[in-house]
Amino acid sequence: MRILPRPRREAMFEIYSFCRAVDDIADEAGPRHARRQALAKWRRDISALYCCTDPPARLRGLAMAIHAFGLRREDFYAVIDGMEMDVETGMIAPDLATLDLYCDRVAGAVGRLSARAFGMPQREGQGLAHHLGRALQFTNILRDLDEDAALGRLYLPREDLRAASIIEAAPREVLANPALGLACAPVIARAKEHFGEAEQIMGRCPRASVRAPRIMADVYRAILAGLERRGFAAPRQKIRTPRHRVVLALLRYGLL
DSSP states (O other): TTSSSHHHHHHHHHHHHHHHHHHHHHOOOOOOOHHHHHHHHHHHHHHHHHTTOOGGGGGGGHHHHHHHHHHHHHHHHHHHHHHHHHHHOOOOOOOOHHHHHIIIIIHHHHHHHHHHHHHHOOOHHHHHHHHHHHHHHHHHHHHHHHHHHHHBOSSSSSHHOOOOHHOSSSSSHHHSTTTTTHHHHHHHHHHHHHHHHHHHHHHOOOOOGGHHHHHHHHHHHHHHHHHHHHHHOOSSOOOOOOOHHHHHHHTTOOOO
Protein backbone atom coordinates (compact mmCIF):
# COMPACT_ATOMS: atom_id res chain seq x y z
CA MET A 1 0.00 0.00 0.00
CA ARG A 2 3.02 2.30 -0.03
CA ILE A 3 2.07 3.20 -3.59
CA LEU A 4 -0.66 5.45 -2.13
CA PRO A 5 -0.19 8.97 -0.74
CA ARG A 6 0.33 8.83 3.00
CA PRO A 7 -3.21 9.81 4.15
CA ARG A 8 -4.80 7.25 1.82
CA ARG A 9 -2.21 4.65 2.76
CA GLU A 10 -2.88 5.15 6.45
CA ALA A 11 -6.62 4.86 5.83
CA MET A 12 -6.06 1.57 4.01
CA PHE A 13 -3.97 0.23 6.87
CA GLU A 14 -6.79 1.11 9.28
CA ILE A 15 -9.34 -0.65 7.06
CA TYR A 16 -7.05 -3.67 6.80
CA SER A 17 -6.49 -3.76 10.56
CA PHE A 18 -10.23 -3.72 11.20
CA CYS A 19 -10.83 -6.49 8.67
CA ARG A 20 -8.00 -8.58 10.07
CA ALA A 21 -9.31 -8.19 13.61
CA VAL A 22 -12.85 -9.34 12.85
CA ASP A 23 -11.62 -12.11 10.55
CA ASP A 24 -9.38 -13.44 13.31
CA ILE A 25 -12.37 -13.51 15.65
CA ALA A 26 -14.42 -15.53 13.16
CA ASP A 27 -11.58 -18.02 12.70
CA GLU A 28 -10.79 -18.50 16.39
CA ALA A 29 -11.30 -21.94 17.89
CA GLY A 30 -13.07 -20.56 20.97
CA PRO A 31 -16.73 -20.97 21.92
CA ARG A 32 -19.23 -19.61 19.43
CA HIS A 33 -20.88 -17.34 22.00
CA ALA A 34 -17.53 -15.73 22.83
CA ARG A 35 -16.83 -15.00 19.16
CA ARG A 36 -20.35 -13.66 18.77
CA GLN A 37 -19.80 -11.30 21.69
CA ALA A 38 -16.43 -10.14 20.33
CA LEU A 39 -18.02 -9.26 16.99
CA ALA A 40 -20.86 -7.47 18.78
CA LYS A 41 -18.28 -5.37 20.62
CA TRP A 42 -16.72 -4.37 17.31
CA ARG A 43 -20.16 -3.34 16.08
CA ARG A 44 -20.58 -1.12 19.14
CA ASP A 45 -17.09 0.31 18.63
CA ILE A 46 -17.87 1.21 15.02
CA SER A 47 -21.17 2.79 16.03
CA ALA A 48 -19.38 4.90 18.63
CA LEU A 49 -16.94 6.25 16.04
CA TYR A 50 -19.84 7.91 14.23
CA CYS A 51 -21.33 9.61 17.27
CA CYS A 52 -18.44 10.28 19.66
CA THR A 53 -15.87 13.05 19.36
CA ASP A 54 -13.25 11.38 21.55
CA PRO A 55 -12.58 7.81 20.34
CA PRO A 56 -10.34 5.49 22.35
CA ALA A 57 -6.67 5.57 21.43
CA ARG A 58 -6.75 2.18 19.69
CA LEU A 59 -9.45 3.43 17.28
CA ARG A 60 -8.24 6.97 16.74
CA GLY A 61 -6.60 6.16 13.41
CA LEU A 62 -9.75 4.48 12.14
CA ALA A 63 -11.85 7.44 13.27
CA MET A 64 -9.58 9.80 11.33
CA ALA A 65 -9.90 7.64 8.21
CA ILE A 66 -13.69 7.55 8.53
CA HIS A 67 -13.98 11.31 8.67
CA ALA A 68 -11.25 12.04 6.10
CA PHE A 69 -12.68 9.80 3.37
CA GLY A 70 -16.35 9.47 4.26
CA LEU A 71 -16.17 5.75 5.02
CA ARG A 72 -19.69 4.43 5.49
CA ARG A 73 -20.82 2.83 8.72
CA GLU A 74 -22.99 0.37 6.78
CA ASP A 75 -19.93 -1.07 5.04
CA PHE A 76 -18.18 -1.75 8.35
CA TYR A 77 -21.37 -3.37 9.63
CA ALA A 78 -21.56 -5.50 6.47
CA VAL A 79 -18.06 -6.87 7.07
CA ILE A 80 -19.07 -7.82 10.61
CA ASP A 81 -22.27 -9.40 9.24
CA GLY A 82 -20.12 -11.56 6.97
CA MET A 83 -17.96 -12.69 9.86
CA GLU A 84 -21.12 -13.56 11.79
CA MET A 85 -22.18 -15.81 8.90
CA ASP A 86 -18.97 -17.77 9.42
CA VAL A 87 -19.56 -17.98 13.16
CA GLU A 88 -23.27 -18.81 13.08
CA THR A 89 -23.66 -21.14 10.10
CA GLY A 90 -20.21 -22.57 9.52
CA MET A 91 -20.73 -21.89 5.79
CA ILE A 92 -20.88 -25.41 4.38
CA ALA A 93 -21.84 -25.56 0.67
CA PRO A 94 -24.06 -22.44 0.66
CA ASP A 95 -26.44 -21.91 -2.22
CA LEU A 96 -25.42 -19.33 -4.81
CA ALA A 97 -27.61 -16.59 -3.36
CA THR A 98 -26.16 -17.05 0.13
CA LEU A 99 -22.62 -17.17 -1.23
CA ASP A 100 -23.21 -13.94 -3.17
CA LEU A 101 -24.48 -12.25 -0.01
CA TYR A 102 -21.43 -13.51 1.88
CA CYS A 103 -19.08 -12.24 -0.84
CA ASP A 104 -20.78 -8.85 -0.83
CA ARG A 105 -20.24 -8.59 2.91
CA VAL A 106 -16.70 -9.88 3.31
CA ALA A 107 -15.30 -8.64 -0.02
CA GLY A 108 -17.67 -6.15 -1.62
CA ALA A 109 -17.99 -4.05 1.53
CA VAL A 110 -14.21 -4.02 1.96
CA GLY A 111 -13.96 -2.92 -1.66
CA ARG A 112 -16.42 -0.08 -1.09
CA LEU A 113 -14.39 1.14 1.88
CA SER A 114 -11.17 0.81 -0.09
CA ALA A 115 -12.54 2.62 -3.15
CA ARG A 116 -13.20 5.68 -1.02
CA ALA A 117 -9.69 5.53 0.40
CA PHE A 118 -8.27 5.16 -3.11
CA GLY A 119 -10.13 8.30 -4.21
CA MET A 120 -12.17 6.61 -6.94
CA PRO A 121 -15.32 8.19 -8.40
CA GLN A 122 -18.31 6.83 -6.47
CA ARG A 123 -20.08 5.01 -9.31
CA GLU A 124 -16.91 3.32 -10.55
CA GLY A 125 -15.86 2.55 -6.99
CA GLN A 126 -19.13 0.76 -6.29
CA GLY A 127 -18.87 -1.24 -9.50
CA LEU A 128 -15.25 -2.17 -8.90
CA ALA A 129 -16.02 -3.24 -5.34
CA HIS A 130 -18.73 -5.55 -6.66
CA HIS A 131 -16.72 -7.20 -9.41
CA LEU A 132 -13.15 -7.18 -8.11
CA GLY A 133 -14.34 -8.12 -4.63
CA ARG A 134 -16.07 -11.22 -5.96
CA ALA A 135 -13.17 -12.11 -8.25
CA LEU A 136 -10.75 -12.00 -5.33
CA GLN A 137 -13.10 -13.87 -3.01
CA PHE A 138 -13.78 -16.66 -5.51
CA THR A 139 -10.02 -17.00 -5.99
CA ASN A 140 -9.54 -17.17 -2.22
CA ILE A 141 -12.23 -19.85 -1.96
CA LEU A 142 -10.46 -22.01 -4.54
CA ARG A 143 -7.00 -21.38 -3.08
CA ASP A 144 -8.00 -22.08 0.54
CA LEU A 145 -10.13 -25.21 0.14
CA ASP A 146 -8.02 -27.32 2.48
CA GLU A 147 -7.52 -24.61 5.11
CA ASP A 148 -11.25 -23.91 5.17
CA ALA A 149 -12.08 -27.61 5.43
CA ALA A 150 -9.84 -27.81 8.50
CA LEU A 151 -12.16 -25.20 10.05
CA GLY A 152 -15.23 -27.20 9.03
CA ARG A 153 -16.10 -24.85 6.15
CA LEU A 154 -16.75 -25.32 2.46
CA TYR A 155 -17.62 -22.31 0.31
CA LEU A 156 -18.18 -24.13 -2.99
CA PRO A 157 -21.80 -23.52 -4.04
CA ARG A 158 -24.31 -26.27 -3.46
CA GLU A 159 -25.54 -26.01 -7.05
CA ASP A 160 -22.04 -26.60 -8.45
CA LEU A 161 -21.51 -29.62 -6.21
CA ARG A 162 -24.81 -31.15 -7.30
CA ALA A 163 -24.00 -30.51 -10.97
CA ALA A 164 -20.76 -32.45 -10.43
CA SER A 165 -22.74 -35.28 -8.72
CA ILE A 166 -20.96 -34.69 -5.42
CA ILE A 167 -23.34 -35.71 -2.66
CA GLU A 168 -21.01 -35.85 0.35
CA ALA A 169 -21.79 -33.34 3.09
CA ALA A 170 -18.57 -33.16 5.13
CA PRO A 171 -16.01 -30.69 3.70
CA ARG A 172 -13.10 -33.16 3.83
CA GLU A 173 -15.17 -35.81 2.04
CA VAL A 174 -16.09 -33.33 -0.69
CA LEU A 175 -12.43 -32.44 -1.21
CA ALA A 176 -11.55 -36.13 -1.59
CA ASN A 177 -14.12 -36.63 -4.36
CA PRO A 178 -12.51 -37.19 -7.80
CA ALA A 179 -15.12 -34.87 -9.35
CA LEU A 180 -14.02 -31.88 -7.28
CA GLY A 181 -12.50 -30.19 -10.32
CA LEU A 182 -15.89 -30.22 -12.05
CA ALA A 183 -17.41 -28.35 -9.10
CA CYS A 184 -14.57 -25.82 -9.10
CA ALA A 185 -14.77 -25.07 -12.83
CA PRO A 186 -17.86 -22.80 -12.59
CA VAL A 187 -16.23 -20.87 -9.75
CA ILE A 188 -13.17 -20.30 -11.93
CA ALA A 189 -15.41 -19.10 -14.75
CA ARG A 190 -17.24 -16.66 -12.47
CA ALA A 191 -13.95 -15.31 -11.13
CA LYS A 192 -12.69 -14.72 -14.68
CA GLU A 193 -15.91 -12.95 -15.63
CA HIS A 194 -15.67 -10.64 -12.63
CA PHE A 195 -11.99 -9.93 -13.34
CA GLY A 196 -13.00 -8.91 -16.87
CA GLU A 197 -15.73 -6.58 -15.63
CA ALA A 198 -13.32 -5.07 -13.08
CA GLU A 199 -10.73 -4.45 -15.80
CA GLN A 200 -13.27 -2.52 -17.87
CA ILE A 201 -14.20 -0.34 -14.91
CA MET A 202 -10.57 0.39 -14.05
CA GLY A 203 -9.95 1.34 -17.67
CA ARG A 204 -12.43 4.20 -17.28
CA CYS A 205 -10.86 5.56 -14.08
CA PRO A 206 -7.95 7.96 -13.51
CA ARG A 207 -4.79 5.86 -13.51
CA ALA A 208 -3.60 7.02 -10.09
CA SER A 209 -6.87 6.03 -8.38
CA VAL A 210 -6.73 2.40 -9.53
CA ARG A 211 -3.04 1.55 -9.19
CA ALA A 212 -3.53 -0.48 -6.02
CA PRO A 213 -6.60 -2.42 -7.25
CA ARG A 214 -4.88 -3.12 -10.59
CA ILE A 215 -1.95 -4.68 -8.77
CA MET A 216 -4.29 -6.79 -6.63
CA ALA A 217 -6.13 -7.90 -9.76
CA ASP A 218 -2.90 -8.86 -11.55
CA VAL A 219 -1.56 -10.83 -8.59
CA TYR A 220 -4.84 -12.67 -7.98
CA ARG A 221 -5.29 -13.43 -11.66
CA ALA A 222 -1.90 -15.14 -11.52
CA ILE A 223 -3.07 -17.16 -8.50
CA LEU A 224 -6.26 -18.16 -10.33
CA ALA A 225 -4.26 -19.22 -13.40
CA GLY A 226 -1.98 -21.27 -11.16
CA LEU A 227 -4.95 -23.00 -9.56
CA GLU A 228 -6.44 -23.80 -12.95
CA ARG A 229 -3.14 -25.28 -14.17
CA ARG A 230 -2.64 -27.29 -11.00
CA GLY A 231 -6.14 -28.69 -10.85
CA PHE A 232 -7.92 -29.83 -7.70
CA ALA A 233 -7.04 -33.50 -7.33
CA ALA A 234 -5.55 -34.44 -3.97
CA PRO A 235 -2.92 -33.85 -2.77
CA ARG A 236 -3.14 -30.17 -3.70
CA GLN A 237 0.09 -28.21 -3.69
CA LYS A 238 -0.29 -24.72 -2.23
CA ILE A 239 -0.31 -21.99 -4.87
CA ARG A 240 1.84 -19.04 -3.93
CA THR A 241 2.45 -15.77 -5.73
CA PRO A 242 6.00 -15.69 -7.11
CA ARG A 243 7.80 -12.53 -6.07
CA HIS A 244 8.60 -11.72 -9.69
CA ARG A 245 4.86 -11.49 -10.48
CA VAL A 246 4.46 -8.78 -7.86
CA VAL A 247 7.53 -6.95 -9.17
CA LEU A 248 6.21 -7.14 -12.72
CA ALA A 249 2.88 -5.70 -11.59
CA LEU A 250 4.66 -2.82 -9.88
CA LEU A 251 6.77 -2.16 -12.97
CA ARG A 252 3.71 -2.28 -15.21
CA TYR A 253 2.09 0.59 -13.36
CA GLY A 254 5.23 2.66 -13.04
CA LEU A 255 5.77 2.10 -9.34
CA LEU A 256 9.37 0.84 -9.50
